[in-house]
Amino acid sequence: MKGFKLSLAWQILIALILGVVVGTVLHNQPDDREWLITNILSPAGDIFIHLIKMIVVPIVVSSLIVGIAGVGDAKKLGRIGVKTIVYFEVITTIAIVVGITLANVFQPGSGIDMSTLATVDISKYEATTQAVQGAPHSLVTTILSLIPQNIFASLVKGDMLPIIFFSVLFGLGLSSLPAEHRDPLVGLFRSVSETMFKVTHMIMRYAPVGVFALIAVTIANFGFASLWPLAKLVLLVYVAILFFAFVVLGAVARFCKLRITTLMRILKDELILAYSTSSSETVLPRIMQKMEAYGAPKAITSFVVPTGYSFNLDGSTLYQSIAAIFIAQLYGIDLSLTDEIILVLTLMVTSKGIAGVPGVSFVVLLATLGSVGIPLEGLAFIAGVDRIMDMARTALNVIGNALAVLVIARWEDQFDTEQAAAYERQLRMQNAA
Template structure:
């Protein structure tokens, strides 16, 4: 058919389905699986993740500096920052409370014979847990980690918080310079930002291959058999994420005269990609691009999105609260009201304190469970299905951060409703002439 073209969303969806099929076949053929996974599939998936990691830092630095220099007012920027942090804290606290409430209501861990559950070695996460064993220490580490001793070292390691801190200060410093000194450098950063978004579009052509490889490896390694004993937990996590997305975030969107379904439609490609790869980083550049196109100013988009990846992980905090109660129920531990309040408070701090740490959800849980007397060994029972739940919570993180941009833009009265209406119109299928 002339002019026929499969959209990126469909390409990724097809790759996801094919990856599940191939992974399921390989799971039952251990000889071929080991060679294919280690020599072809894992490298193919890692290439995509590496490509995304390669562009995230330059995009964040260039867009933040351009956005902040555009604000040009430290007082205004401080107001945006305070509103952003307040919004993040309120939403993530609601996520924790919703998770604990649903886990208590549906009791996913009750009546499970622990001898039927497979265990996974979680020792690799324990080494990173010592620094976050106490909430106070974790908060201090977070504050100190904001300020880089060497910005180039932070860039090399991809530490997002110090990169954001430096970029904000640099943008403010640049905005205070006379025009003849400011404009040439600002033009360089603006061109860098635009060039990196073009690079993002190039990398996205490889996305279906990366998705196919990543999901194949996941299914090939654990199969579907390990899901059944923990089906109640997986179903509850997915139901909780859908409830939070459509009811909680839907209500927030409605208050701001937005529609959560419209936002999801705009981000359909990014949601499928984030779900398939279990990585929010893969869609960070495109969220910034789309929210700016939808009517949010660059100054807010470039600040809220990268900050949200450290402080506004709705899906992760929702999952962590459900998992904590699940493990307590698994061991027959009935938490008192005071213990559950302590769990909420501890999660509020620890979930912010270790942003960017590999296996962040497990590290948060390891740092949290001990505070209310839940055995840490219980995490070994859910580690096998963690990837399946990670896919859903990553998608919710994406929706939550995109909505946060629009909420702050509305709150600052800087949202361009006419541009949003035009963008929505452009998304509607064109009638055939």
């Protein structure tokens, strides 16, 4: 056993199982639960999330500037941007349609006695929704929200879209400078990018502790008893996510001469981490690093991945459409075809317009349900199991964004197939060892 070392994926998986066990024990010990959650478990989980948030902005800014400065062509970058947005819109629309179709076919909300369902306070989401709904979702408003009035304020708040917009412009400006002025600054940002990836590896050593704490808190608060009345909904969400990952994204990958299963093997550590923390941000730096190593150009990787975190949340939109129909069925509301078309169109807008808002899936649903007359109070019934479903939809978001990088690289004819083949061989050798 000399030299034996568990991989990060195994460490996180063991932490996940231990977290479930500890959370279950704590759920049955209400006297000790509050103190342990408040003073030990919650802070331990929050430390990990804070560490990840700390590195996301520096990585996105430095990687984008280096990537765009390397392209040095505004017309080429504009073409990449248009293709990216078109691809995102098509895939997320398919996700919404698949979710609504499956919910109509399997009827997860039919026949449930609402008196058996536990309710959770959703006032914090309602307050956020009112603030969001105060601003109209017009095209002009969306465009204005991309342009930062103060880049430093956007950096402080972590508003990803304005940060991306500024970084792209800065990279283009930098690329137009003479070499003697451009190269030192490009070198500086490249050093920052590489340094932040090293910092990411340091932070990942803490990941199993963070995962253990986050899962233990969730299970301790809600237990498994709250799952049973809503088991049909949870099961349908998981089936829908697996269907979308293997069938829809699998078909897209096959069309681009890629394999979705290969992509999942490459990202196995990141998928387990994203699943157990319910946070896509925890794996953003590693996705960028791995997709670049797999053969996608830095310019495409550094642009598509951060943008996808706002515009390409396949798992979230799939879940939102299922949850909306579920709540309508719960209240016995029969939505017409027109209502469902309105629901699709509304979800297409609201899911893009409030990217980066905490509890985004719940906020999107609150901003959407009223458009077709579904009672907002219905969300209180599913809030208790939302974390269980959030884990799966976050993992699908990760797969969708990683695949998007490869699709755009293929579309631009910039995917390095030889580098990808070498990476796959290296992966097989590591697995064999």
